[in-house]
Amino acid sequence: MAFFGFQENNLEEERQRIRNGGSRENEDVAVYTWGEESYDGLGDALQEGGDDFNDETFGSSGAVGKDFDFAGQTSLLEPELTQQKNVSASSPAQPRVDAASVRPIEQRPPGGRAPSSLESIWDDRSPFSVLPRENGANRFAERPSASQFSPFPESPVLHQPNASQGGARTLQEIEAEMRAAALQSRGVSQRQQNAIRVQQEEEQFLQDQAYQRRLAYQREREAERELQIQALQRLQQQQVMQLREQQQHQRTPPPRMLPVSQSPRFLDQRQILLLQQQEEQQRLQQELQEQLRMEELERQLRAQQISQLNQGPIHFNHRRVPSGPTLAELQAMQQQQLHRRQRSQSPAYQDFNINPQNIQLQQRLLAELAQVEYLRDFQGATQAEQEALRAEAMRKIVETEKMEDRRRKKAAKIAHMSRYNDLMTQSDKDFITRIQVSQLVTPDPYADDFYAQVYGAILRSRMGLQSQDERVLKFGTGGGISLGNAQKAPTRRPNAMQRMEQQVERIVSNARRREEEKGLHSLHSLQGALGKTSGRSYKAAPRQLLQVDDASTSPTLAHAHAHISKEDAKDKPSEGAAKEAAKLSRETLGGTGNVVRKDPLTRRQVLAALEAMYDLVLKVEHLRREQPPLEEEEASQHWQKEYDDLVEQLWEGLKVMVPLETSNPHPFVSLLSPSKGKKLLPRLTRHIGSSRMLTLMTLLVACFTQLDVVKEAPLLDALEDSPERAETERQTQAFLGSVLQSILPIVANLELHVVTALLGLLIDRSHDIAAVAKTKPGLALLTLFLSRVEVIKQAWSTGAEPVDVMSAQASLEQWQAVFDQFFVLLTPHFLALFPSSRITLSAHHPTSAALAIDIIDQPVWQFLAALALQAAPEQHQVLVTSLRDKVLENVLSANKGWVADEDERRTKLANVNLFLHALGLDSSQIAL
């Protein structure tokens, strides 16, 4: 305990002493003794009454909030107590204390200390103040006043550590302190500060005066003098009071901050007077302030005018413009001032001026007056010019303000936009560009932009432009950027385009070099370029709890399993080999009839195989585009090898060489069943050699009846629109458009004997050639064959093709035999070949379908014409007899007008003539 500089006390001893009711005289701690015998009853002596005017003094306390200031409430008692003490304790020493309690203490000589003020004594923060007072009688009296032992927080203002001032401070000091605090906390405007400064000066002056006046009042008591002084005094006092009042209103300080002179009692006595005089005071004060402000404004105006006169164009300090008054305001002020100046000739004002002790103030006022007078003269002399100038100035001000406003807005906008300027360095931008470009770089720019490229090529060829092969940027080995479709107007922005290309090329080459340095493949660098995707889905899978290592955990089982699987692996190829051998032997021994039969491909197998085929086709097409020039022998050889390899794979994939009887339908036919399979064929033909294509065609002819389009063909004869019919229609169109188109060039080059063989094969393989002929694909194929034979025959007859007569004759005989067979087979079905006949047989077709039917019939007429060309005269007879009704029906309906329109009529006649011309006849020859 000695550490803290206190008297060393044994705590235990102390406690013992207290417990024993030890003497309190030695205690240096205030002990509250309420409820004990020794209680001095001072708590009851607290003045409870006399708070009638509390509301007027402190303002009516409305609803009591939660933030009630207990300390402030308690210290309410402080001033009263102080005054009581002041009156009671120090009255003998100061006889004029009554006056002091009534008058403001500040009327004492300035700087005068009041050492007897208990307020300041309590404020004493010297170390001795903590010690117990020597006169113990006072101690109990002090307790209720919450002095240094008060548990409540002490007033912050009064206790500001102005240690330099010693113990006691005068009211002026306190007041100055308060005012300074107010100024600091408020941040009052310059003008207000000026006003307050002037007021302070006045106060000082008035205080001095008041002191003198008091002396004079005591000594001389002259009547008129007294009157005058009193009037002045009242005014001055009121002003001072008013100032304080204002400060109180402004700050609403807690009651304890009231100066002693404004203690409640004082205010009580002065209140009525105050209320009466308040209005006048306020007016005076306002006038004073107004005048000061006016001076300020006039000063500004003067400065403006002078600068205006001197410099012509106005250069305002723009910071002053918004805060400063406008010219209109200034004008109004000036008029007001003139008005007021007349009014100021009131007796009070004169009295005030006459007062000889006010000379200083008077002089100041006079000086100001003179200044104003001068100003007025100056202004009055050039009133008209002034007005003009003012208007001009006004206009310019407005203009400048507008300009300034606009400029400021613009600047603000720019500033707002430029907030993020230079956030990214050049390397950042480059980095982003690299990321963007790297996303464009692909190993195969052409394939990745395939459709745009093809479309562009088509467009260019249509527009007759020279066809660039590929609109791609290529970089080194394979990578590149597709440029998509060419611009329609190539000359439009070629420079920009070129520049972009160069830029991209540079960036990409840089990127590639960097990648090569890193030793990474470009694809790897692309991974995660735009942030990683959380590939967590697989991690979310159940964790594998059992980690069975085959070798370690269960060796016997694993070994057994391994053994078994090995056996399997051994068995399978041997089995396969055996099967293969068996198949081969059977094929060699028993011919084609004994092929190992397999289940036809499932649809899924077909689709999967087709996808694989498409992959191959794309690869091959890609490879073809990258065919190196023939000069580079090594690369060319390498390319050729690769290409041949792929084509071989394609050929394998087509399964054309699979024995004919392997399955029904044949795998190749199965592959043709989906429309994409049919569409695949034209893309293959350019890669597959013609000999292989011939094989393919032979297979196709052999398996013709297995084709879905042939099998499903009867569906087309139904008029009802069903999904199946639509599907068959689609497939048929695909077949005609793709498959037959792709074998067309093969057929066009066929020798006669091959055609004969093919027709024979078709007749052989089809159980019902008429059924084949009733299908569109079949009819088309037969027409193809017949036309080819006709072409060959014509070539021979005209001698366009040098021909070995003997072999030609043999071929012709062969052909005629096959054809005769074919004709005989077909004869009973001639009429049924017409879809229109089949349809009308099944149902009455609506007339609207008539034209459509004629169009459908057209291939049949074509076929019949081709047939007629090959037919012998007696066969012609058969043909005409069979088709007589059909021909007559068409011709009749055409001639008699049983047709919907001219189109139908023409179509009907054209169809009939197609056939009749082949016979050497014409529809016009038909007599009706």
Added chain:
Amino acid sequence: MESSSIQEPFDLIRLSLSERVFVKLRGDRELTGILHAYDGHMNLIMSDVEETIMIVDVVDGAPPGQPATVNVAKRKMEMLFVRGDGVILVSPPSRT
């Protein structure tokens, strides 16, 4: 051969390219049409599409046992882009 080419579910959809497919969509809608293209979002481009919309009309205040009337609306579209977020199922049509 065909099994080796199938490594992910999308490979199965790839098999149905340019084939007629059956697509079930959210909102009681079904499509049949020829699939031309798809992407990772299951956005589909289809042609020759027939859309079937099931409209279940529940009569207000009807007893719970009474079955709601189901109306089927159909419409056909030549070409259709199907946004992938509505796709529930893509399958080859059942073959008879």
